[in-house]
Amino acid sequence: MKKTWNFEEILDFYYFFNLDDNNEEKSERQLHKRDRQIFLQAEKEMSKQNPTPHHCQKIWLDHRRSAELSNEDHFLPGDAIRKTHALLRLLLLIGGFLIGCGLALSYFVYTGKTPLNVFHFLTIFIVPQLLIIIFFIGRAAFSPSSIGRSLSIRRLLLSLCTRLFFILKKKAMGGLSTKKRSSISSIFSKEQGSLTLWPLFLASQLFGLGFNIGILGVTILKVVTTDLAFGWQSTLQLGSEKLFSIVQLIAAPWSWLLSPELSYPALTEIEGSRIILKDSILHLQTQNLTSWWPFLLLCLVVYGLLPRVILLVFGFFMEQRSFIHHLNQNKYEVISWRMLTPLVSTQAPPQKGTVQEIPVATNKKRRNDNLSATLCKQVLLLIPDDIFDNCDLATLQQLLTPHKYQAVEHNRIFQSSDADEALLANIRRKNRSNLQGVIVIIEAWMVPIQEHIRFLHRLVESVQEKTEVGVYFLGRPTPETIFTLPGIIDIEMWRNKTRDLHNKVRFFEPLVTEKQD
Amino acid sequence: MIPEFAILGHPNEGKSSVLSTLSEDDSVRISATPGETVECRVFPVSIDGKEIIKFTDTPGFQNPQRMLSELQKYSDLSDAGLEEFFKDNHSLNEMHDDCELLRPLLRGAGIIYVADGSRPIRNVDLAEMEILRLTGKPRMAILNCKDEEEHYLDQWKTEFRRHFNSSRIFNAHSATYIERIRLLEALKSIEQDWHGPLDLVVASFKKDWQSRNNRTVTIICEMLSNCLSHSVQSTIAKETATETEREKLYLQYSKDIKKLELDYHQRIRKVFKHNIFNYSLPPQSILNDDLFDQQTWKFLGLKQKQIALAGGAGGAAIAAGLDLAAGGASLGVFTSIGGIIGALGALYGGKNIAAKTRVLGVETGRYHLQVGPNENPQFPYILLDRALIFYSHTINWAHGRRDYDTPLPISEAKGYSRDWPVSSLKKYSKYFSALQKKDKQFEKYERAFTAGILECLKSISSKDPGNKRNITIQEGQ
Numbered sequence: 001m002k003k004t005w006n007f008e009e010i011l012d013f014y015y016f017f018n019l020d021d022n023n024e025e026k027s028e029r030q031l032h033k034r035d036r037q038i039f040l041q042a043e044k045e046m047s048k049q050n051p052t053p054h055h056c057q058k059i060w061l062d063h064r065r066s067a068e069l070s071n072e073d074h075f076l077p078g079d080a081i082r083k084t085h086a087l088l089r090l091l092l093l094i095g096g097f098l099i100g101c102g103l104a105l106s107y108f109v110y111t112g113k114t115p116l117n118v119f120h121f122l123t124i125f126i127v128p129q130l131l132i133i134i135f136f137i138g139r140a141a142f143s144p145s146s147i148g149r150s151l152s153i154r155r156l157l158l159s160l161c162t163r164l165f166f167i168l169k170k171k172a173m174g175g176l177s178t179k180k181r182s183s184i185s186s187i188f189s190k191e192q193g194s195l196t197l198w199p200l201f202l203a204s205q206l207f208g209l210g211f212n213i214g215i216l217g218v219t220i221l222k223v224v225t226t227d228l229a230f231g232w233q234s235t236l237q238l239g240s241e242k243l244f245s246i247v248q249l250i251a252a253p254w255s256w257l258l259s260p261e262l263s264y265p266a267l268t269e270i271e272g273s274r275i276i277l278k279d280s281i282l283h284l285q286t287q288n289l290t291s292w293w294p295f296l297l298l299c300l301v302v303y304g305l306l307p308r309v310i311l312l313v314f315g316f317f318m319e320q321r322s323f324i325h326h327l328n329q330n331k332y333e334v335i336s337w338r339m340l341t342p343l344v345s346t347q348a349p350p351q352k353g354t355v356q357e358i359p360v361a362t363n364k365k366r367r368n369d370n371l372s373a374t375l376c377k378q379v380l381l382l383i384p385d386d387i388f389d390n391c392d393l394a395t396l397q398q399l400l401t402p403h404k405y406q407a408v409e410h411n412r413i414f415q416s417s418d419a420d421e422a423l424l425a426n427i428r429r430k431n432r433s434n435l436q437g438v439i440v441i442i443e444a445w446m447v448p449i450q451e452h453i454r455f456l457h458r459l460v461e462s463v464q465e466k467t468e469v470g471v472y473f474l475g476r477p478t479p480e481t482i483f484t485l486p487g488i489i490d491i492e493m494w495r496n497k498t499r500d501l502h503n504k505v506r507f508f509e510p511l512v513t514e515k516q517d
Numbered sequence: 518m519i520p521e522f523a524i525l526g527h528p529n530e531g532k533s534s535v536l537s538t539l540s541e542d543d544s545v546r547i548s549a550t551p552g553e554t555v556e557c558r559v560f561p562v563s564i565d566g567k568e569i570i571k572f573t574d575t576p577g578f579q580n581p582q583r584m585l586s587e588l589q590k591y592s593d594l595s596d597a598g599l600e601e602f603f604k605d606n607h608s609l610n611e612m613h614d615d616c617e618l619l620r621p622l623l624r625g626a627g628i629i630y631v632a633d634g635s636r637p638i639r640n641v642d643l644a645e646m647e648i649l650r651l652t653g654k655p656r657m658a659i660l661n662c663k664d665e666e667e668h669y670l671d672q673w674k675t676e677f678r679r680h681f682n683s684s685r686i687f688n689a690h691s692a693t694y695i696e697r698i699r700l701l702e703a704l705k706s707i708e709q710d711w712h713g714p715l716d717l718v719v720a721s722f723k724k725d726w727q728s729r730n731n732r733t734v735t736i737i738c739e740m741l742s743n744c745l746s747h748s749v750q751s752t753i754a755k756e757t758a759t760e761t762e763r764e765k766l767y768l769q770y771s772k773d774i775k776k777l778e779l780d781y782h783q784r785i786r787k788v789f790k791h792n793i794f795n796y797s798l799p800p801q802s803i804l805n806d807d808l809f810d811q812q813t814w815k816f817l818g819l820k821q822k823q824i825a826l827a828g829g830a831g832g833a834a835i836a837a838g839l840d841l842a843a844g845g846a847s848l849g850v851f852t853s854i855g856g857i858i859g860a861l862g863a864l865y866g867g868k869n870i871a872a873k874t875r876v877l878g879v880e881t882g883r884y885h886l887q888v889g890p891n892e893n894p895q896f897p898y899i900l901l902d903r904a905l906i907f908y909s910h911t912i913n914w915a916h917g918r919r920d921y922d923t924p925l926p927i928s929e930a931k932g933y934s935r936d937w938p939v940s941s942l943k944k945y946s947k948y949f950s951a952l953q954k955k956d957k958q959f960e961k962y963e964r965a966f967t968a969g970i971l972e973c974l975k976s977i978s979s980k981d982p983g984n985k986r987n988i989t990i991q992e993g994q
Contacts (some may be wrong), residue, residue, distance in 0.1 A: 028732075040565060329960055330738060330967050333731065341728035342721040345563040346540035348574075386639045414640055417583040446639060447528045450579035450614065477637060479668065 100214020902932025
């Protein structure tokens, strides 16, 4: 996979990104899934372990393009632009060549009367190009932001390119969906206009290249196939020595490489090619008149062609840089995030059935037995092993007395299932007639589990029918006491879970009815 | 075999809450009433479509003492022994539900035992722990303290040391992203063979979180871009707009901005998978105040000196800063939300409102009145602080939490922007200025801004939201 980007790829990238951005049907999750799949497929073929964001973007683009081409209504704006862009470049190259040729041909008209003026050659073919380049380099150096601003020529080229594109692709675009057409149109928005700077710069350099090649070609052709004579003339009293120094200076870039004879004309040759119109040219020697052409050719190559080549290379480098800078925008990073971030799912499949509804229990009031106020029922007290040791029996009795209960025996429960079984067996066995009731103390904040509810069932079955069974609730213990007020919600929870026992258990009530201080 | 973790414990201890928070799934049924979970439910953790590990939520032990008693009759409780126990007892009515809890263990699952550390230990808890110890499976205990009571923690830790490979405190109602990651990493301590998958899960969770932070930054940038460049216009008959016309336009502007802000906040919420998270912020949260309210501008955004130093829109920022200072505390120009002077004062940071209202060109005899874009250098920082506070609320709202009315212990004494260095503020101010002017140069400063905000988000997500308990890891025997 090549590392560089071209203009068409950037446009396709923007097109697909825009399609996703405006696609309301696909959620972020779906896009993540798609892009992650793209990466995982490509990962198998990759040699690199840690791909860069640009690498990811390239992979993404290649995949999207392939996927698009498999659609019936496929349309890749990059492809279309490529053709338009290629056409534009060809036109500019050929146009530049033809203009260069034409200009050169119009210059190289020698009838034998007056030699071709080397100053004209330099002024027409070299100096303007140099001045333009120096101007733009200077402008860029002093005001870098001006590089981004539209120039007339650039705007013209961009406009030409856009029109060409829509003319050529009108028919193809007609069959596309609205979203795709909208996405294509957004490519030509102002925001994307900045992307065209360097591609159009390169295109204009092609014009310059063609122009210089045209001039060079005609010059070489004329030198080889026709009789040319070069001279120089000036109204200014410019001495030959002075001109020789200037020529040496101009030839500095190549004079160290080539021999002096090839690099520039000698002083005598310069002297011998000076044109003074009133003196005609008959005295000027041919050798001197033909000595200029290597110098002029080299000027063309070094000051005309070579800067264009350098600018082309520079333009290519800057184009890549601008593309990379564009792709580095925060909003495009989402593509590499989606590709590089694993798809994590922690959702369970939907639950079947409904939640079991726990109806709110009605308030179970204690049934009023017709007891004398002075008589207390003798009861067996069952206390959970967890609080048995901390249970002050005297305090407990104090709390039971207002309810007319007298504890005659205390036993642990919920120590182990075997111990509970043994206790129940003991109760069944004893079956004492003096036992009027069994009171179970339960910590209401402990969730009612089957084991404890079943114990209550088994207890009720183990005692005689006339034996009263009741449950008193305690709240969460404090460091000072276990006899605390239970929560209403906890009590209701227990009452709900023991609905089956409401006919058999006398009451489910809090033992403590007001806060213990 | 895919590593599986069965979440076991007494009913109503918070097993489902722990799972909901770990898996970031609001839809896990949780309530204060025990018995919500009625069957074992598997929560697979998939990465790129492939199951890596799974968690199994269970209903809770119903007959622990009976089960322990039966289990102790078996001398061999290896996998085969456990299988035999299951076959012998599964059909018994009393044992059926608890045998079902063993199913994940028969599959080779590790154990995560969850207990409420704010209550005393009871015999049923000891029975449950002993049952799990007898199975010999890799096991870890979690203390999910529902209340602030810490008196019983040591009791629990002592018993955990006897029965489990390791233990941890993990409050399902306030667990942050960092705590979730730490819990997952702690799971590695119970079975060495599972290091690989757990490492992968942790790495993926971290990448996923990072990706979500990145998305949040993008949302914040988009919000700022839209809010800072937003303006509303209306046509008026005369060159000088009336107070009514200005007020009407201002109200429209503020309504638009508030709606934009709300929409972007909701997008942030969605990024963090909060589906049933009722957007009821804590009652004391400053986000409950209006965006253009005095309180908001007092406590959020930059201090006056910071505005001047940040530069913002150059001289205009300094002038605005000085003007704010001249206006006294709380900007000095607010009267009420509806008050045109105060409201526009917030917009323009100055007292001379009429001069600031732009009347644009002339077109077919009509004039255009425009409010916005907001040039006040404080405005983007206010928006930013509010977004960051909202992010903080969102990420700190554990998925296992259901008590929407209970406030989160998040400090909101000031916004985040006041802690940023001046060098960063200068870059951000240039970014905001470019956004306001819709200048393409904003791209130049965007990278520095997004990097800074990303760091801020990372810092927020790694902070403890106010949980007083230290998170400890204990290695059991």
